[in-house]
Amino acid sequence: MSEHTIKATGRSDKGKGASRRLRHASGIPAIIYGGSTEPKQIQLDQEKIWVASQNEWFYSSILSLDVDGAVESVLLRDMQRHPFKQQIMHLDFQRVNANETLRASVPLHFLNQDTSPAGKTAEVVVAHELNEVEVSCLPKDLPEFIEIDLADLKLGDVIHLSDLKLPEGVEIPELKLGKEHDVAVVSAKLGRTGQEEPAPGEGGEAAAPEAPKK
Template sequence: MSEHILKATGRSVEGKGASRRLRRAASIPAIVYGGTAAPQPIQLDHEKIWLASQNEWFYASIISLDIDGKVESVLLRDMQRHPFKQIIMHLDFLRVDANQTLRAAVPLHFLNVEKSPAGKSADVVVTHELNEVTVSCLPKDLPEFIEVDLAKLAVGDIVHLSELKLPAGVELPELKLGKEHDVAVVIAKHGRVETEEAAVDTTEVPAVKAAKKDDK
């Protein structure tokens, strides 16, 4: 697991007015909470955080947050964005205890689909039913992503949640809820089936219109 370090500064003034002033000064108001310590308001440099937010790790990795020289391990829990401007409005970070199991959403990386029998077939559609999964593990075991090797994927195959290869120490809580929660992650099916169904629908429309016209 790579180490990702972000720098922040503590802030003593809170409220909407203070947050607006921070944003005008190209800073992001944020909060760090959780654990035994009290919630701590902080501020971060918008440009640096915006660049960090373009990376996958920002959303699914343990972050070393340097607050005025004191480093805390945190996870991003919430991000508020401006509805149409490229501005991050607020961030929530959760403190992480190295000895306590946590839950986090981890992205899936799909590999080798173009080499698979399904990927080589022109009339086959490979759909990703999930792009991330929620895992349970200790902070040191949290993966930045989980690889799904589709090299052997054939037409008609379905890759289920239980078939994912997880790193050591990582579990999928969803699978403990019963077999019905072992959902599909990837499906490979013939694309022409959908095309034929669409063709049937379009040919029926004129016939229905003609029938209605004859009834008048």
């Protein structure tokens, strides 16, 4: 697990007005919550966090949040974006206890699809039914992503949650709820290779004429 450090500063001003002023000054209001410690109001640099937010690890990794020199391990739990500007409006971080199991969504990386039997066949459509999966583990075991090797994927194959190769210490809670929760992650199906047959009277053979009425 890679370590990613995010710089932040504590703040005492609260309320919508204070948050609005902070955003105008290219800052982001945020909060750290969870654990046995009171929630902490913080602020971050808009430009630096915007750059960090373009990376997958920002959403799925344990972050080292350095607030005025005091470092806390956290997970990003919520991000509010401006509806049309490239601006982050607010962030929620949850404290992480190294000895407590956590749940987090982890992205899936699909490998060797183009060189697989399914990927090399024009008529086959490879569908990614899921792009991320929720896992349960200790913070030290949290993977940044889970790889799925599709090298042998062929027409008709389906890869389910239970087929994923998980790192040691990592579980998928959904699988404990029953077989019906073992959903498909990847499937290789035959695509539409031609036009549908025309209905009678719409090209092809002419429709039979109606019998004359008596």
